[in-house]
Amino acid sequence: MNPRLKAPEMKLPAEYEAEVLENPVFIDRRRFMNYCGWVGILGSLAVGSLGMLRFMFPRVLFEPPTAFKAGFPSDYSVATVDTRFVNSHRVWIIREEKGFYALSAICTHLGCTPKWLANENKFKCPCHGSGFRRSGINFEGPAPRPLDRYKIVLSEDGQMLVERAKAFRHEKGEWTKPDAYLFV
Ligand code: FES
Structure with a gap:
């Protein structure tokens, strides 16, 4: 790989580094992508369920008897x-x-x-x-x-x-x- 194409390494400022290492809720990139995937799947399921409900209870125009x-x-x-x-x-x-x-x-x-x-x-x-x-x-x-x-x-x-x-x-x-x- 061309060393010139290598992404520069991210370095946190020294005053934050210790804090991030100690912080248990710190989310790394992989975990974050994982969460995004789940959110996407659950969102699709919710939309699908709403569509199904709409199908089961269609909007009907009730007219008076003729x-x-x-x-x-x-x-x-x-x-x-x-x-x-x-x-x-x-x-x-x-x-x-x-x-x-x-x-x-x-x-x-x-x-x-x-x-x-x-x-x-x-x-x-x-x-x-x-x-x-x-x-x-x-x-x-x-x-x-x-x-x-x-x-x-x-x-x-x-x-x-x-x-x-x-x-x-x-x-x-x-x-x-x-x-x-x-x-x-
Ligand atoms: S609806 Fe147009 S005149 Fe009655």
Whole structure:
């Protein structure tokens, strides 16, 4: 080996040398590398275990059930927009003289929840200003189409059953389909 390439020997200052020799916790380089190896292995095991836990308990988005009972027709007054299911199911129940329809409270622009403004007789989306008539038809703002209506039928116990998995779209002529409107 070329003597010129030999690493210079480290020499501690004399005042530290005695201290280092006496100090029992002094860690030499080899032991230090050993510890690093163990730390690496234990760290990898910990990360692997966390990954396994994540696999066993995946993040799941819990959505409200798609079907829900909306009470008895007699619970509603004629000519009202009922907002009691907006927070839980994002649905308005509209009571007309002849019957009911269930209107989606999901804006057809980007999915915000419009508000029912009884004084102005319209739904107004707070996000970008889309407006919808009581029927669900859009008339202002960027919303490209009317709100959806959902299937609404009478269940065996006489309560109304709203099924959000079945939507009816006005632009496809579906609002006239039987379950899009509940006659009473
Ligand atoms: S999300 Fe309703 S107007 Fe944009």
